[in-house]
Amino acid sequence: MPDTVLQLQTDDPLRIAHALAARLATTAVARDHAGGHAAQERALIRDSGLLTLSIPTEFGGAGASWETVYAVIRILARADSALAHVFGFHHLQLAGITLYGSEEQQRRLLTATVRDQLFWGNALNPLDKRTIATAHADGFTLDGIKSFSSGSVGADWLTVSAWDEAAGAALIGVLPANATGVEVQPDWDAFGQRQTDSGNVRFNGVHLPRELVLQLPGQAPTPQATLRSQVAQLIMTNLYLGIAQGAFEAARSYTSEQARAWFASGVEKASDDPLVQHRYGQLWLLLRPAELASDHAGSLLERAFRRGAALTAPERGAVAVAGAEAKALAHRAGIEISSQMFELAGARATSAKLGFDRFWRNARVHTLHDPIDYKIRDLGRYALDGTLPTPTPYS
Template identity: 35%
Template sequence: MAAVVIEENQQTRRSPWTGHASREELAHWQQITEGVAAVLSADVLERDRRNADPQAEVELLRSSGLFNLIIPTAWGGGGGHWESALHAVRILARTDASIAQILAYHYANLGAVVFYGDAQVQERLLRRSAQSGWSWGDSVNPVDPNLELVPAGDGYRLDGVKHFSTGASVGDAILVNAAVTAGPDQGKFLALALEHDRAGISFLGDWDALGQRLSASGSVKYDGVAVTSTDIIGEVGEEPFSSLVTPYIQLAFGNLYLGIAQGALERGRQITLARKNSWFLSSAETYAQDPLTQRVYGELASRVAAVEALADRTNERFDAAIADGGQLTVEARADIEIEIARLKVVSTEVGVEVANRIFEVTGSSSAKTEVGLDIFWRNVRTHTLHDPVDYKKVEVGAHFLLGEVQPISLYT
């Protein structure tokens, strides 16, 4: 009977987001995000090499208001749409993809409060988040063994380790997914909101990757952490609206990879224009005037523009889907999932290609550490391994040929 009640409640839930971002809204958040990116650009290479938790960068995001962008104005937030949030992720990725990733996951975790929580939980947590400008990290990685919740007194005890907990070590709040392993609620999968300094939580600081070095994606250990009823957001399920969290994060990835490609292309352009000579076999005076150089840039710029057009369309469509709330149908959820999977495929391939081939037109000197052109390739190469893009191709192909849709998961 409880499952039926949950289903009925989900169907009647209203989304706090309606309509679409206006040009004025997009321009407003673009200006703010570009200001943040300008600050980050001053020492992006130095910070990347230092590989420390991005505490100062998180404070910059907080002071800019970007953390509150999608929180409704009625709850003290910025009242922006998801299209504006995704555009902000893309803009930051042109300069610092690690910080863009933290922001992208922050929005996913805020969204999860709405997807899994009832109206009272939503207002309580998002109002508190807006008032303090909270940063939200997470411990959700579905390929790890589940974190375990065991009944203890009036609540639970949380135990386990989660790897790839992006933003958790620098977050004010942590979104945690955990399985109840005993008691009357055994088998339920719950979403929790825990504060950073809760007793029993330790951050292992073991994130040491080729790229995305400042994404604060290290492991978190939970050792007998006390969980009360007020920490529980709700039950994680497969209802269309609540499961939009996965298409969103895949859409954020598409914008992240696009932003990295745009950043690499612009940095390459700067380097090429600064070169005063040309290859000795060329009849052109400078590399920028060489038709072979122009051909590569023309190819890469055209592909980036195509991905941008698809991303813009998909970002806007996501706002339409999320506005349906509990009325979102299985079919509509599948449509936006496939659209996003298409973007994931092309943004991955174009992002990696641009970040790699940009070296062909900037020359051997661009491989120097001090130039820093490698940061784009390292970042996009690292993050595109998050989940295999070949499975996204299969997802799109199976739907195109047979109308099949993959089972709902934290990857589809």
């Protein structure tokens, strides 16, 4: 077992996360300007041992709760939400193995992840059906392209989905990123989340062995299996919340230490201006409900995840409701705080060398992942007649 994994099993993962975040923060502004692949920083994440955080102890991992995983994502996102995204989506792929995979697949893939310090990426995008799976005797052949493949550049293994036209349904499987015919393209060019390695992956006659298929086309998902979308949604929630917390702290520090009081305020320090204090109170009232709702949703998800095959549809629905509440609040906090911070910090805070704009750009790009209006609609339905969200890859 790698030394980093042994350290994680005996050390506080939150302490490790804070130390890692501090290192990422030293280069976050420069790397945000540069974009591209953060190879050195991903190596720091790998070396921290935190890649094994969610893997059960029976497979050599730390066996941490989802509450702990989300806390680590939030800590990293305060410093660098792009790499927090890559880290979070690594654990999303591991959750998929646990939720979809057989006992043999779990043991093989999760044990290998610990032993070889594997970094997982995503090529599953369920709305992109351009990758086609053709069945044959010992598995499938994959041809096509997948967009928004988070963490694919630099990944060791990928989770993939592909559309089986004969079955009229998708399969889910896993593959080494260097498998013959897999082409990972570093072409992500959004104006935020610039180092999430979320470009396209092409599949050119790729062989997917049957033993690496986690879910066959048309296989009806159980309530347990549909938890993957909830794991994903709460990863995003905690990314948005981490961005909000990071923006709030950056603004608070700048206001206290560098901002100049407006001449008409009658005070010497900007932080003593009653109007500034009032505005910070408003931002605090965005932040705190999002924090509390996110913690609550994480606790429900952890409980549901540990229920395993015994999880019921109503229990799963309760997780989805809590997750929608948390995501809507974190979405709002991330967008509003990262925008309003400039009205409080002042014109000098727009200096490019400070890089405060990255908070808004990262929040704006990532919160477009799936429409927040549909989360709020789900909550409205639930409030009106108790209808639970229908399980989909996004709800």
